[in-house]
Amino acid sequence: MLSAWSLVRALRKAHAYRGAKPVDEGLRGYRAYEPPLRPRAFLDLTMWDVVYRVCPTRRDLWLRRREGVQLEPSDAMRRGAAIHRAFHETSRAVARAILSGVDPWDAYEAGARLCSRMCREDPYVRRVCRGFSFLWSSIALELGSPVAVTEMVVDGSPLGMSRYLRVDALFEGSVVVELKYGGFRRDYAVAVAGYAMALESFLEIPIDFGLVITVNGDGSSVRVYPIYIDDALRQEFIELRDEAIDTLLSDVEPPRPPSCPPTCPFRRACLGA
Ligand code: SF4
Missing domain, CATH: 3.90.320.10 (Lambda Exonuclease; Chain A)
Structure with missing residues (x-):
């Protein structure tokens, strides 16, 4: 079960590395005005554009941004979106309940009720949603506020x-x-x-x-x-x-790779499949 304590324990491990490997100040975001952080162009990139590539040649990025092709969300992408919504909405519900003066466990119940309403269709997401409600209320219990x-x-x-x-x-x-x-x-x-x-x-x-x-x-x-x-x-x-x-x-369209991941959301646009 995800709880405030499990997060603190995880963070302790990360803290152990900092002393041994301090961050180079030149790689901090507030040095974005100079190399290597200063970008060659300002293209309004999303994290998907930069990090979450699905195509080995970056053809997905080209299709989306240069050709305006819309991706077709897979079932996994849809469920991921529902889980994000549950994470966000339970955080708001628990915070609202705490700020209105109820104790953290009643705030958990408020979050859990929201999950039952919001995730009626998908029992898996509902279970995860209740887990998030528990997380937010346990953080509030340990620290006294959302x-x-x-x-x-x-x-x-x-x-x-x-x-x-x-x-x-x-x-x-x-x-x-x-x-x-x-x-x-x-x-x-x-x-x-x-x-x-x-x-x-x-x-x-x-x-x-x-x-x-x-x-x-x-x-x-x-x-x-x-x-x-x-x-x-x-x-x-x-x-x-x-x-x-x-x-x-670049004006050169990225080529198709030798093989395409079966989960690529551009398969229909790119391969007609
Ligand atoms: S279908 Fe293949 S070539 Fe097209 S974007 Fe996806 S991985 Fe790349």
Whole structure:
């Protein structure tokens, strides 16, 4: 069960790395006005454009941004969107209940009732939704108040990113949270670095830690991965951003790769399949 304690325990692990590998100040988002952070072009990139590539040649990025092709969401993408909505809405419901004076367990009930209404169609998402309600109320119980901002909008334009980047959550203590459906992947940690650098440029404070929260296929397991946002993750994000900019500025259409992932949401547009 996801709880305030499981998040604190995860963060302790990330803290252990900071002393050994401090972040290079030149890779902080508030240094976006100089290389290597200063982008070659300002193209309003989303995190999808930069990090969550589905096509090995970046043809997906080209199709979406240069040709205006709409992706066709898969079932997994739809369920991921429902899980994000549950995360955000339960956070608001529990915060509202706490601020109106009820105790955290009654606030949990308020969140759980919302889940029953909102996720009527999908029992898996409903179970995850109740887990989020428990998370928010347990954080409030431990710390005395709701402490997370969910779906925070951040201006990423100094880094060449969108002015409306949406961070899944920012916990007190400046911890960036990325929520994902499925197993852990390294690009989730790179996205956390990208959001942290955008926040650094926006808030002008250092951000060193993040959490990736993954929800597995049937909603039965929620795991937390601590992320120390070190130089390697920051550089990886900058390289991917530069590659995305180069792809979009080039007049050469990226070729099809030798094989396409079966889950690519551009298969119909690209392969007619
Ligand atoms: S269908 Fe294949 S070539 Fe087209 S975007 Fe997807 S992976 Fe790339």
